Amino acid sequence: MKTVKDGEVRKREILIAARGLFVNKGYDQTSVNDILNIVNIAKGTFYYYFASKEEVLEAIILDIVEEGARKAEKIIKNKDIPLVNRIMMAIMAQAPEFEGADEIKDExxxxxxxxxxxxxxxxxLRRMTPILQEPVLEGIERGIFQMDYPTECIESILLLGxxxxxxxxxxxxxxxxxxxxxAFLSNTERMLGAKDGELKVFLQMFGQMR
Amino acid sequence: MKTVKDGEVRKREILIAARGLFVNKGYDQTSVNDILNIVNIAKGTFYYYFASKEEVLEAIILDIVEEGARKAEKIIKNKDIPLVNRIMMAIMAQAPEFEGADEIKDExxxxxxxxxxxxxxxxxLRRMTPILQEPVLEGIERGIFQMDYPTECIESILLLGxxxxxxxxxxxxxxxxxxxxxAFLSNTERMLGAKDGELKVFLQMFGQMR
Structure with a gap:
């Protein structure tokens, strides 16, 4: 009997195979047939889950956002890390780390x-703004930040980054x-209403991201 | 004898006709033939100037940027207007005013x-940043603004807007x-290092833009 879980597993298999192909062969050079060959399914099965190759890439993008968001949530919860560091690390966690992430992003x-x-x-933006809301509000409460529009400040920092x-x-x-x-760190500091130089410690971390 | 100017005039005729059609019929519903019928030229003449309908839309977009930039330059030069107002008006001048501008932007x-x-x-971004550079530097010199990265500050304000x-x-x-x-005005103020509330006067103007 086919269960919902089977469907999810199958879908995930398609996504993993497609990711690998998009990374190694490139998105344009990958055909739906290439994906079928790896997952070993019929064309009809593929089209049961996805309308097109583009829809597969869309699903991979949503996965990238989700991975970034989960990493961010984990960082925010770790109260051993100072507040400002947690916020900046959560923003930086949006750079996906899985194998081939750069290639997908290049795509x-x-x-x-x-x-x-x-x-x-x-x-x-929709997924990350609520995650950053809590630590930013904590920062305001503790007098580390000072701003009138926390939600919009987070949106602006994410957009600018x-x-x-x-x-x-x-x-x-x-x-x-x-x-x-x-300049980005300076503008972020100013929008958060943080002390001048508060984010200087991140200069090096950002540098390492590239 | 065909002169360079003839070519420019013809190109402009095509752009004006296309703009009208894109606005009234919609971009997708407009064919190259529709454009030919209005300008009254042969298909070959059209393709001498543009490789595709999309290239026509690209040229219209560059025109929109250019129109906005010229308006901005004019405003910046008008020293009768207070400096901060000139800067904000120049940014707002990017909202194109020609007939059908909104429809092109919707497109x-x-x-x-x-x-x-x-x-x-x-x-x-490339066209507007140097235009805003001069008044922003003037503002720094006069002590109205205070910032370490003027170019990046302008880029960030344009990007965010x-x-x-x-x-x-x-x-x-x-x-x-x-x-x-x-929130946008507050973040702009902070990035420029302007006095708190310096841009409040623009709340109403921005409101009228929509």
Whole structure:
């Protein structure tokens, strides 16, 4: 008897196989047939779960957001880490770490995939804002931050971080990069109403991300 | 004898006709033939200037950026207007005013046109940042603003303004709108290092933009 769980497992198998192919062969060069060959299923089974190859990539993007969000939640819960560090680490955790993550992101950043890039940003914003809400409110309460619009401040920091460092709208060259990161940290500090220099400790961490 | 100017005039005729059609019939519903019928040229002539209908839309987008930039330059030069007002008015001048501008922008904001939306943002950022540089530096010199990264501050304000109010990543409902504008002005103030409340006067102006 086919159970709901079987369906979920099958779906996951397709996603894992597709991820591997997109990373190794490239999205454009991967056909639905390539995916079928690896998962060893009939075409009809594939189309039962996904309407198209693009829908598979969409599902992978939602997975990337979810992975980032779960890492962020875990970091936020770890009260051994100072508050400001937790917030910045949770934001940085949005850079996916699984094997081939960079390749999937490169795929996203291609001009042809602007639609999927928007989907990523929209989903990430919706998923991450509530996660960061709690520590930011704690920071306000403890007098570390000072702001009137916490939700919008988080949205703005996430948007700016993405637009400046994680999409193809701004393409800095290697020499511009350190200054752009310093400026981003300075603007983040100001929006949070934190002490001047409070985020300087993250300069190095951000540098390591690239 | 065909002169360069003839070519430019012809190109402009195509752009004006296409703009009218995109606005009235919609981009998807407009064919290259529709454009030919209005400008009264042969298909070959059209394809001499543009490779596709999409390239026409791209050219219209560059025109929109250029129109906004020229308006901004004019405002910045008008020293009768107080400095802070000039800067905010120049940013707001990016909302195009020509007839049908909203329809063209709606076209841009459709998910299918994410690629063109990115083109708009990239071009706008490159064109507008140097225009705003001069008045921002003047503001720093006069002690109205205080910041270490003027270029990046301008980039961030332009990016945030676009992402929060002028694309389809953030879709606020009508009740959320006033708060989002207040938050944007507050974040802009903080990034510029301006006095708290310095930009409050723009709340109403922004409100009228929608």
């Amino acid at each position: 996203l950043h291609k001009v042809e995939n602007a639609k999927l890039e928007q989907l990523y940003l929209k989903t990430m 993405h637009m400046m460092f994680d999409c193809n709208v701004c393409e800095w060259n290697i020499e511009e990069y350190p200054r752009k990161i310093q | 841009l904001h459709k998910v299918e046109n994410a690629k063109l939306e990115q083109l708009y943002l990239k071009t706008m 676009h992402m929060m109010f002028d694309c389809n990543v953030c879709e606020w409902n009508i009740e959320e709108y006033p708060r989002k504008i207040q």
